[in-house]
Amino acid sequence: MNPLYVKGAHFFEDIQPPHRSDLNLAVVTHLLDNPQVYLDSLHSFANLAMLLPKPKSICPKILEQLEKRFQVVIKNRSQMASAEVAAAILNNAVPRGDLVLVDIGGYFAACLSAIAPLLKANLIGVVEVTENGHQRYAVLPELAVPVVSLARSPLKGPEDYLTGQSIVYSAEALMRECHHIMNGGNAVVFGYGKIGRSIAKALHAKNINTKVVEIDPIRAIEARSRGFDLIHKDEALQTSDVIFCATGNQSLNNHDFNRVKNGAFIFSVTSSDDELDLSRADCNFTVNRVTEYVSRYERLGQYFHLANSGNAINFIHNAEVGPYIYLVQGEVVAAVNYLYENSLDQQIMELPTSIRRDLAERWLRHFS
Structure with missing residues (x-):
């Protein structure tokens, strides 16, 4: 394996939260042609119940590999706008336990207010990575669950x-x-x-x-x-x-x-x-x-x-940005754990500075 990905795997091992046997994740993601150390990290401390690859950034080889390990559903954002459709997909993957949605681009924004009562699992929050998605959640009249946004995090810079x-x-x-x-x-x-x-x-x-x-x-x-x-x-x-x-x-x-x-x-x-x-x-x-x-x-x-x-x-x-992508992905891991460990208000929020600082220090130890 490329030394960059080896270091990435070690970084994720370093920041990995305790195992959460009752925590399930539905993850919107790009599937690029590289080792999926980020998804491995998510699955190591929670049940990665479902992947929703972004349809326009899928490497067929990686898709084939991941379909052997996870439930993979390919839908675009407009298809996920229906609460009934989204709930049916999620209920098939997550029939019980707690659920966090890891989002890229506001996939769940349109249906968020209506989806929670339709789910079998207990939806505890959303992690949104992008500015586009942040804006989609921000314009909702009210939020059904907390949304931790990484869009404006200094670690994403x-x-x-x-x-x-x-x-x-x-x-x-x-x-x-x-x-x-x-x-x-x-x-x-x-x-x-x-x-x-x-x-x-x-x-x-x-x-x-x-x-x-x-x-x-x-x-x-x-x-x-x-x-x-x-x-x-x-x-x-x-x-x-x-x-x-x-x-x-x-x-x-x-x-x-x-x-x-x-x-x-x-x-x-x-x-x-x-x-x-x-x-x-x-x-x-x-x-x-x-x-x-x-x-x-x-x-x-x-x-x-x-x-x-x-x-x-x-x-x-392949959208190559070197090891800096692990800062963003590491913050996703931390945000999922933050939602799990804390009872949060139903609003858009960022991670505390102390958590970001710890992530940055650990990243520097692995990549500087």
């Missing part, structure tokens, strides 16, 4: 930063396969959040003319203070050769595609369901595959390129 770097790496690789390069063109980043900020910084470091579209005035000021010109969406679409969509909240709608500059490349940092409204574009444009992961959309003399069907491009190259 390194992963977010490296995700932005990996997005730019993947974008360059995909463009080169189409015999294009970024240098000499204009780039725009939609959204100056943690990942958008990292993308903009990586582009600037490569001497690529980069501007930012940001509707939040506080983030817009930060982008400006970092030397990035702010630009309105219309101008960005008409003048940018490379477009990075990093808002998590539909950067481009159906009408926007009509204004994209000829030949532009569009890249997303998350799933097309969240970032792009492609329902009419797929019908209004002729779509031809240029390479395995890049398609050309064309009509009436206008054309642009869309990568990975509008889904996150870094997963094409």
Whole structure:
């Protein structure tokens, strides 16, 4: 096994909580082509009753391996929005005991208020990893159970930063396969959040003319203070050769595609369901595959390129962020245990600083 994964396994052994025989987990996860030391860790202290792989980030080889060990259910977020459907799936996997939902992207947000009375198990809480998911839980009028969010944790910062770097790496690789390069063109980043900020910084470091579209005035000021010109969406679409969509909240709608500059490349940092409204574009444009992961959309003399069907491009190259992913996954382990050990209010919360500090110190001992 790669030494990185060996160290990861040792890190998870170091932070592993006591075994909880009555605790069950339903885990939304990406299934990338690497050893599943994180899932092994979760299963070592609780019953990993069900996996819900994100449909657009599944390595078939890893899926085949995990189906031999766990109950695996492949559903998208819209399918899990029905409380009856979600409850039936969960009841089949978890007929008794306590249950924690480990979420990526708010899979259970739409049904959370209605699902608890339908479950056979005792739902004690949710752990949410992403900002997109955090926002989906935050807009609910009330929460049926506590939600521990890691989206804004300082331990997630390194992963977010490296995700932005990996997005730019993947974008360059995909463009080169189409015999294009970024240098000499204009780039725009939609959204100056943690990942958008990292993308903009990586582009600037490569001497690529980069501007930012940001509707939040506080983030817009930060982008400006970092030397990035702010630009309105219309101008960005008409003048940018490379477009990075990093808002998590539909950067481009159906009408926007009509204004994209000829030949532009569009890249997303998350799933097309969240970032792009492609329902009419797929019908209004002729779509031809240029390479395995890049398609050309064309009509009436206008054309642009869309990568990975509008889904996150870094997963094409395994979304590699090194050992920093273990910080986030380690915080998931700690958050599950925190929900189990404490009677918490039904609200969104973060882990105490003392727990994060302990995780960081242990990570440093293994990886520094």
